[in-house]
Every structure is written in C-alpha cells, then in structure tokens.
Amino acid sequence: MKCPDAREALDPWLDGELEGEERAALEIHLARCGDCTRQIDERRTLGADVRDALRRSLEGLEPPAGARTRLVDEMVVLSRKRFLLPARVAAAAVAVVTIGLVAYALGFSRPTPQQVEVALRLGEREAREVQIRRLREGARQDLRFVRDALEPDRVDPAAAALAVAASHVERALDPHVPPPAAPAAPAGRLIVSGVVNGSPVELVQSADGHVRLAVPGRTLEAPSMADLLRRHADVCRAYAVEGGEGHVRVGDQSAAVDLRGRLDLLWRTGRWEEGVQWEAARAWMEAVVPDAQEAERRLKELQERVARAAQSVPVPAVKPDVSAALRHVKRMTREELEEARGRVDQEMRRLEEQLREMQEWRGRAQGLRAFAEGVRKRN
Amino acid sequence: MSTGEAAAVLETALPTVMEPVSSANEADLVAGCRAGRREAFDEVVRRHYDRLYRLAYAMAGPSGAADLTQETFLAAVKALPGFRGESSLSTWLISILRNQYTLWLRGQRKWRNVPLEGEAARLPTPEAKPMEGMLKEIFEKMKELPEELRTSLVLFYVEGLKYAEIAEVMEVPVGTVRSRLFEARERLKRRVAPGAERSAP
Numbered sequence: 001m002k003c004p005d006a007r008e009a010l011d012p013w014l015d016g017e018l019e020g021e022e023r024a025a026l027e028i029h030l031a032r033c034g035d036c037t038r039q040i041d042e043r044r045t046l047g048a049d050v051r052d053a054l055r056r057s058l059e060g061l062e063p064p065a066g067a068r069t070r071l072v073d074e075m076v077v078l079s080r081k082r083f084l085l086p087a088r089v090a091a092a093a094v095a096v097v098t099i100g101l102v103a104y105a106l107g108f109s110r111p112t113p114q115q116v117e118v119a120l121r122l123g124e125r126e127a128r129e130v131q132i133r134r135l136r137e138g139a140r141q142d143l144r145f146v147r148d149a150l151e152p153d154r155v156d157p158a159a160a161a162l163a164v165a166a167s168h169v170e171r172a173l174d175p176h177v178p179p180p181a182a183p184a185a186p187a188g189r190l191i192v193s194g195v196v197n198g199s200p201v202e203l204v205q206s207a208d209g210h211v212r213l214a215v216p217g218r219t220l221e222a223p224s225m226a227d228l229l230r231r232h233a234d235v236c237r238a239y240a241v242e243g244g245e246g247h248v249r250v251g252d253q254s255a256a257v258d259l260r261g262r263l264d265l266l267w268r269t270g271r272w273e274e275g276v277q278w279e280a281a282r283a284w285m286e287a288v289v290p291d292a293q294e295a296e297r298r299l300k301e302l303q304e305r306v307a308r309a310a311q312s313v314p315v316p317a318v319k320p321d322v323s324a325a326l327r328h329v330k331r332m333t334r335e336e337l338e339e340a341r342g343r344v345d346q347e348m349r350r351l352e353e354q355l356r357e358m359q360e361w362r363g364r365a366q367g368l369r370a371f372a373e374g375v376r377k378r379n
Numbered sequence: 380m381s382t383g384e385a386a387a388v389l390e391t392a393l394p395t396v397m398e399p400v401s402s403a404n405e406a407d408l409v410a411g412c413r414a415g416r417r418e419a420f421d422e423v424v425r426r427h428y429d430r431l432y433r434l435a436y437a438m439a440g441p442s443g444a445a446d447l448t449q450e451t452f453l454a455a456v457k458a459l460p461g462f463r464g465e466s467s468l469s470t471w472l473i474s475i476l477r478n479q480y481t482l483w484l485r486g487q488r489k490w491r492n493v494p495l496e497g498e499a500a501r502l503p504t505p506e507a508k509p510m511e512g513m514l515k516e517i518f519e520k521m522k523e524l525p526e527e528l529r530t531s532l533v534l535f536y537v538e539g540l541k542y543a544e545i546a547e548v549m550e551v552p553v554g555t556v557r558s559r560l561f562e563a564r565e566r567l568k569r570r571v572a573p574g575a576e577r578s579a580p
Contacts, residue, residue, distance in 0.1 A: 053517040063432040079415040
C-alpha cells in the first residue's frame with residue numbers, strides 16, 4: 001500500500017470499517033511509514049471534533065410538544081384515504097360506499113374519515129345527553145307520583161319517611177331546589193361521652209344535625225354525622241365513633257332520638273339513611289296490621305318489591321343523529337375539527353359518569369314510588 | 380336509510396381495536412399501519428419520532444426540523460404499500476427522511492403533502508443549546524457542505540449508522556460512502572485548520 005491509499009484508508013480504519021486484506025495492508029504500511037503514522041492522531045482528532053460539533057448542536061434538543069399527536073391524526077386520515085377501499089374487507093368497503101351514499105343523499109360531498117369519526121362522537125355525545133335527560137325526567141315523574149300519594153294531612157311515620165326521602169332525591173336531581181322549610185319541633189340534642197382505650201371522648205349532635213367530636217388534643221366538627229364519618233374516618237375508627245343522623249355511639253355508649261327526630265335531622269342535613277325508611281315502614285305496618293307475623297311478612301314483601309324497582313333501570317335507547325352531526329362537522333375547519341375531537345372525548349367521560357349517577361337516582365326514585373304504592377294501599 | 384342505520388354502518392367502517400401494539404414486532408406494526416389502525420401509527424411515531432427529529436434537526440436546522448420530520452412520516456404512510464420489510468423500518472424511515480431533505484433543500488416545497496392552514500398550524504421548533512469556539516466553526520462549515528457529504532456525516536455521527544447502512548439509505552455503493560466521508564472530513568479539515576495542509580503530502 002502506498003501513502004495516498006493509506007491516507008484514505010485511515011478514516012475507515014479508525015471508524016472500525018476496514019476489514020480483511022485492506023486492513024492488514026494498512027497496518028503493515030503504518031508500521032513502516034512515520035509520516036502516515038503521525039496522521040493517525042490528526043484524523044482521530046478531526047473525527048472527534050466533527051462528531052462533537054454535531055452532537056453539541058443537538059444537546060438539550062426537545063422535539064416540539066404536541067407535534068406527535070397531531071402527526072398521528074394526520075397519518076390515520078392519510079392512510080384511510082389511501083387504503084380504506086382497496087385493502088379492507090368487503091364489509092368495510094360496502095360501509096364506506098354507504099357512507100358516501102348517505103353523505104350524497106344528505107346533500108354534501110363524501111366526508112373524510114376524520115370528519116366521520118368526529119361526527120360519530122358528536123352523535124354519541126348528543127345521545128348520552130338525551131339519555132341523561134330522560135332518566136332525570138323519569139325520576140321526576142316518580143317523585144311526583146310519590147308526592148301525590150302523600151295526602152297533605154297524613155302524618156304517619158311512613159309518610160314522613162317518604163317525604164324526607166323524596167326531598168333528598170329531588171335535591172340530588174336539581175341542586176337549585178331550595179332546602180325544605182324546617183319542621184316546627186326541632187329534634188333533641190344528643191350527647192354521648194365515654195372512655196375509649198383510656199381516652200375521654202365526647203360526641204354531640206345538635207338540633208340542626210351539626211356534630212362536634214372532642215377527643216384528647218383536638219375537637220372535630222362537621223355539618224352531619226355522615227360528613228364526620230367520611231371526613232375523619234381514621235379518628236372515628238380510633239375512638240370507636242359510629243352512628244347516623246339522630247343516633248350516635250361512642251364505644252359502648254349510645255344515644256338516639258325517636259324516629260320522628262331522626263327523620264327531622266335527615267331533613268335538615270339533606271341526607272338519607274335507608275334504615276330509617278324501613279324503621280318507618282315497620283312502625284306504620286305494625287300500626288295498620290294488628291297481626292305481628294302478617295306485618296312482618298308484608299314488610300318483607302314490600303322490601304323485595306322496592307329493591308326490584310330500584311335495580312331495574314334500563315338506559316333508554318337513543319339513536320345518535322349522525323347525519324345532523326355530519327352536517328355540523330362539515331362546516332368545521334381542520335383546527336376546529338381537531339379541537340372538537342379533543343373536547344368531545346373529555347365530555348364523554350364526564351357524561352358517562354353522569355349517566356351512571358343518574359341511573360342510580362332513577363333507581364332510588366323508582367324504589368320510592370314502589371314504597372309509596374306499598375304504604376298507600378293499606379292506609 | 381335511517382340515521383340510526385347509517386350510524387351503525389359508519390361504526391363498522393371504523394377500524395376496531397385488536398391486540399395491544401406496544402410490544403408488537405415490526406411486521407405486525409407495519410400490518411397495523413396498512414390497516415389504518417391508529418394505535419399502530421401511534422407506536423411507530425413513539426418508537427421513531429425522536430430519532431428522526433434529531434436527524435432532521437442536524438440536517439435542516441431549527442427552521443425545518445419539525446416540518447421535515449412530519450413530512451417524513453406522512454410520506455412513509457403513502458409509501459407503505461411499497462415497504463417489503465427487506466430493510467428495517469428504521470433504515471427505511473431514514474431513507475425517506477433523506478429524500479424529503481433533498482426535496483426540502485431544493486426549496487420547491489414539493490415535499491409538503493398536506494398544506495398547513497395558516498400560521499397557527501406551524502409547529503414551534505425548540506432550539507438546541509448554542510455552541511462556541513472551534514466546534515461552532517466546524518458546525519458552521521458543515522452547513523456549507525454539499526448535501527450528500529453533510530448527510531453522510533450526520534448519518535454516521537448522529538445516528539451511528541455503519542457504512543453499509545448509510546449506503547442503503549443513500550442508495551449508493553459502500554465505496555461511495557467511504558469516499559464521501561473522507562471528502563467531507565477533508566473539507567472540514569482544510570477549512571477549519573488551514574495550517575494542517577502543510578503536513579499533507
């Protein structure tokens with residue numbers, strides 16, 4: 001190997017890209033040629049400088065935020081434009097043609113896959129909103145039935161329980177409903193004190209439902225027993241504090257107002273306790289059915305009927321109006337389309353949650369309606 | 380057809396989610412992309428975006444890096460039917476990036492697949508740290524090299540490709556890559572350190 005060839009082979013040799021005979025030839029040449037050997041360091045430094053310059057120019061480089069998501073969107077749209085018809089199964093191809101026909105029939109050009117996607121989601125959102133509205137409306141009808149079942153002068157415990165429970169559901173359905181007027185006679189004040197694990201504990205529930213719990217070193221307050229138990233679960237557990245509105249317990253010490261007082265407290269605190277409803281039903285049943293066994297049987301029957309009513313809440317079937325959504329989407333710019341997609345995704349999550357909640361409230365309302373039917377017939 | 384039926388039909392036209400793609404091999408990933416599955420594109424972008432962006436930045440600088448990377452992925456979607464899996468997805472994407480880069484250099488803006496609508500759609504490009512001294516000088520000189528020399532350097536030093544891989548990306552024989560790298564370094568040497576010429580034969 002001669003010097004000019006050796007000079008050209010130095011870089012690949014340093015880069016680890018020189019193999020076999022050529023490598024051997026270069027190494028033999030380097031062993032004999034001082035000029036070329038002196039070039040090694042220079043080429044190595046040059047290579048390192050070029051590498052450093054390039055790498056330093058990229059140091060701390062961060063790809064632009066958000067670029068990826070937008071890019072993926074565009075890739076999806078582009079790929080569907082290109083592959084959808086030829087590459088996908090026959091059914092999909094038929095579907096795509098049908099989209100085109102539907103779109104044509106609706107009087108506009110064929111929508112892009114992205115427009116279709118957003119339109120579908122908008123349609124779904126609309127349908128969810130309608131479902132939630134219908135569930136709420138159904139619950140309100142149930143409550144109207146319950147109200148009608150309560151004659152104005154009826155004062156038995158079952159009626160009182162129904163009134164409190166109905167107002168509880170009403171407030172959940174519509175937060176703007178003002179709290180009911182306080183009944184004339186306020187419930188009594190409850191005080192329980194005891195010693196738990198050597199520490200003195202005092203629990204007080206006043207006439208408006210407000211509770212105060214005093215344990216060594218601190219005093220906790222809450223607008224209701226339910227709030228206290230939820231917000232300070234650890235403290236309540238540590239000092240064996242239990243109970244509900246109108247009945248409280250510390251360790252083995254307990255106190256309770258009567259059913260009327262408990263209903264009164266539930267009314268004031270806006271809470272509901274399922275147990276109170278059945279206590280009231282039992283009191284009412286025992287009053288109207290003299291035979292204790294028969295009363296018990298009827299009570300059980302009523303409980304089952306109410307449970308069935310509360311559990312069977314089908315979500316109303318609503319067909320999404322995709323054609324309207326498509327018309328709407330067609331008018332959007334690309335940015336608006338992007339924004340709509342993101343927004344709808346978020347809203348859908350919120351709506352799903354609302355739907356589940358509303359299903360539960362409709363169940364409660366249906367249960368109350370069944371309860372009202374049960375306690376009305378025998379009155 | 381009622382709107383309900385139309386909606387049902389529309390739904391079947393959308394791609395359905397099958398198995399997760401994050402662990403998929405390359406052939407499955409490519410198949411997923413061909414089927415237009417969003418998760419497959421997501422995964423390809425997740426695996427390759429940062430590396431391609433670095434290369435694009437080294438080639439085109441801050442003004443073109445984001446657009447160049449984006450156009451590379453979009454061009455890849457278009458070219459997908461032609462991808463035979465003979466080279467790795469990575470090498471294939473880099474060769475597309477290189478083609479997009481040459482188009483970008485010609486400044487004809489032919490490379491743009493999707494016109495950007497207004498300035499709002501323009502992606503902000505974060506700048507890398509500034510350099511000083513001799514390295515800055517080398518870097519500035521590098522910008523003036525012909526595309527094929529500059530690209531060879533970038534692929535070798537930034538991406539760490541072997542000569543044979545660079546040859547594949549640039550569609551030239553390995554010997555050409557070797558002489559291009561030599562030529563590139565020679566030019567930088569002469570420009571950076573003119574004194575070094577005295578010791579050359």
